[in-house]
Amino acid sequence: MTLVQLEYLIAVEKYGSFSEAAQNCYVTQPTLSMQIQKLEEELGIIIYRRDKHPITPTKIGEKIIAQAKQILKEKEKINILLQIEKGEFTGALRVAVIPTVSSYLLPMFLSNFIKNYPDVELIIDEVTTDEIIGGLHKGYFDIGIIALRSSNGNLITETLYYEPFVAFLPPDHKLIRKSKLNQNDLNVSDFLLLKEGHCLREQTLSVCKTDNSDWVSKGSKVVFESGNLDTLIKLVEQNFGMTLLPYLSLQYIKDRKKLKQIKEFVKPVPKREIGFVYSNTFIKKHLLDALKEEILNVIPEELKANKDGLIIR
Missing domain, CATH: 3.40.190.10 (Periplasmic binding protein-like II)
Structure with missing residues (x-):
């Protein structure tokens, strides 16, 4: 069993297709399929049903994929610890933003963030709140920027303005x-x-x-x-x-x-309360803090405190 095989497993679950998973993993489909088949032979189980579209995992496959995600997250923690120790800001940060925030907020801070953190790959999706919440639970996004609601499930929230x-x-x-x-x-x-x-x-x-x-x-x-x-x-x-x-x-x-x-x-x-939302397993906290600082640097001071305001949720 290799970490690459686990990455391929998760990619197929995410995209529901061997060909699309291979494309996003930058390998050929035969290579990805062969590696997953080798893992199945090693474990003596079938992880994915090939006769359905989109491709779906078996019951034991679902458990294997869930554990694979945990293994890769633990591996990522090591890299994050090293980054923090060295004072480095690198890697990808997947941010989902609701449309009525992205149109006006992103142009305010994006250039400065890219300039100050050139080694961070900021991947931004513009989607609705429910899509953000679902994407965070499934691990598609690292951070969401939304109008905070009364209940955001088991996710952590931080107010921005x-x-x-x-x-x-x-x-x-x-x-x-x-x-x-x-x-x-x-x-x-x-x-x-x-x-x-x-x-x-x-x-x-x-x-x-x-x-x-x-x-x-x-x-x-x-x-x-x-x-x-x-x-x-x-x-x-x-x-x-x-x-x-x-x-x-x-x-x-x-x-x-x-x-x-x-x-x-x-x-x-x-008023509405705009803030971050992310999973309690999120580990790139230093990147979130850097993003938060860049955003707050451009937000008018009068928006940073809720004085005489009526919060609409």
Whole structure:
């Protein structure tokens, strides 16, 4: 039994395909298949059923794969200990970020992180919160950056900042003359929403003091539920409705006309808590700390404390 064979085992489980696993392990499919077959012969068991697509492990195969993950994690711990001892920052860090954070946060710190940690391979995926949570449990991601919820399973969380919401109104909306909005001003039927699965959708409904079952579009012949916040912004400009925006998005709005369509809320200001989420078995803590430092270096000071805020989850 070799560590390479164990790596191949895990790759097949991850991708559900011998060919895709081989491609991602940078070997030919016959080489990967042969190594897994040798391991099966050595152990005297069948680890993978070849007659199903995607490829699935047998019951004993599932146990072997779980143990293989633990063995490789222990091996990785040795490398991490050596890195820390030498003061080195190397290796891959797989980070998953929700779309309504990635669009605005990543451009703020990414260049500095790459410059300060050139030997770290930062692999970033933009996915929904549920996909991040599932990916962390399965070991696909090292860290998630999400709007923290009341319950994140058995995962560890660390707060980064508290981000207020602002309203983006159509030019001729009845609330456009108000200097600041109150939550009671909001009518959920006025809102354009992100598709289900995006946490900003649930947060918008919470700010409007309603839920999915109560939301019914009234007075409109078209219901827009986009997966992209930039699309909603364009639709607001065409008077199709209003939407909520995260505070960090404002730095990318330069047009004075658009800025006049932005309305802040009176206290307590509705906010979301943005933070890290990761498994209790995560071992690259020095890389997480480096990432956290780079992010906090660019976050406005007023977002680092929850003063007079109403956390929306």
